Amino acid sequence: MTDPPKPPPAPGGKEASTEPIVFVVDDDVSMRRALTNLFRSVGLEVxxxxxxxxxxxxxxxxxxxxxxxxIRLPGLSGLDLQAELTKADIHxxxxxxxxxxxIPMTVRAMKSGAVDFLTKPFRDQELLDAVVAAIERDRKRREVERTLANLKSLFATLSPREQAVLKLVAAGLMNKQIAAELGLAEITVKIYRGxxxxxxxxxxxxxxxRMSETLGIRGNRGVQT
Structure with missing residues (x-):
């Protein structure tokens, strides 16, 4: 028996689908097929x-x-794969x-960032619930990363003086205080703030x-990005 055929990749090496995907790694052919059929039965790509x-x-x-x-695979185990993905910065x-x-295996897996640990035999709905929660977790992570990347790009468009003003605004200083701090006229600070x-x-x-806090400018006079 072999796995169900996989759709070919789109030109350029990218998959045509942008729908959520469930990756399955199991050396048992029958288990792979069962999991593939289960996830596809609820409309998930696999x-x-x-x-x-x-x-x-x-x-x-x-x-x-x-x-x-x-978690138990011949050669590179599931825990080993988890470690390799972490090293490769794949989340x-x-x-x-x-x-x-x-228990020790479960503790190690969860401490390393696993979202769930199910012991066979498990109910289909139990696994589906875990998958839905994991997909939502990944969706939120990606949204946060996109927001941060966009803010970093916008911050990079600011001139050094504008960045300095932003840092002082984030530190809670008023225009007059910022002007004194930077040796500028208050009206000039207002222009920079604009x-x-x-x-x-x-x-x-x-x-x-809020943007400043996301960038790591938290009530101080420096930025960590």
Missing amino acids: MAFGSAPELLQSKLPDVVSCLVLD IPIIFITGHGD HVMKKMGARSLADLI
Whole structure:
């Protein structure tokens, strides 16, 4: 028996689908097929692999996803794969499945960032619930990362003086205080603040402060990005 055929990649090495994908790694052919059919029955895209190296050697589509991973695999184990993904800075939420789970193994998996650990036999709905939660977790992570990347790009468009003004605004200083701090006229500070608001796309001072906090400018005079 073989796995269900996988759709070919789109030109340029990218998958045509942008729907959430469930990656499955299990050396048991019948389990891979059962999991693939289960996820597809609820409309989820699936990519199944028979080993950890097979997944690591594949070009995974950069879309919202999660990984259903057998913890006991020949060669590179599920825990080893988890460590390799972490080293590669790949943050796919992992749901471990095993027929031989034990407490130390569970603790290690969860401490390393796994979102769930299910012992076979598990109910289909139990696994589906875990997958839905993992996909939502990955979706939110990606949204946060996109927001931060966009803010960093906007911050980079500010001149050094505008960045200095933004840092002092985030520290809670008034225009007069900022002017004294930077040796500028107060009207000049107001002009700089206007430029900062416009370039950052801030609708209000509160909006600008929230952006500053996301960037790591938290009530101090330095920025950490």
